[in-house]
Amino acid sequence: MVTTLYGTAVQAPLVQLEVPNGMVQLSIEEAEDVARNIVHACEASLTDAFLIEFFRSPGFNLGDEQVFGLLNEFRKWRGARIGGQPGDAERARAGGESS
Numbered sequence: 296m297v298t299t300l301y302g303t304a305v306q307a308p309l310v311q312l313e314v315p316n317g318m319v320q321l322s323i324e325e326a327e328d329v330a331r332n333i334v335h336a337c338e339a340s341l342t343d344a345f346l347i348e349f350f351r352s353p354g355f356n357l358g359d360e361q362v363f364g365l366l367n368e369f370r371k372w373r374g375a376r377i378g379g380q381p382g383d384a385e386r387a388r389a390g391g392e393s394s
Contacts, residue, residue, distance in 0.1 A: 300320070
């Protein structure tokens with residue numbers, strides 16, 4: 296859940312983000328950065344899913360090792376071109392399959 300509030304201690308508007316394990320209060324700038332990162336992560340996730348399903352399709356019929364190897368290379372390419380997407384560096388180090 297996302298709510299807005301005014302921080303009397305900091306005398307500034309804040310955004311409160313609540314998740315099952317807790318909550319965080321962010322400045323407007325921080326909240327906008329998180330929002331951009333979430334949008335970028337959603338776009339990256341859809342692209343990754345497309346590539347996985349495309350290379351598993353009957354036209355290519357590649358196995359998981361090949362598919363995730365290609366996905367890892369794509370993430371490196373994407374990172375070099377646009378500065379990466381959230382989690383790209385961690386996934387590349389881990390071998391590519393995790394979210």
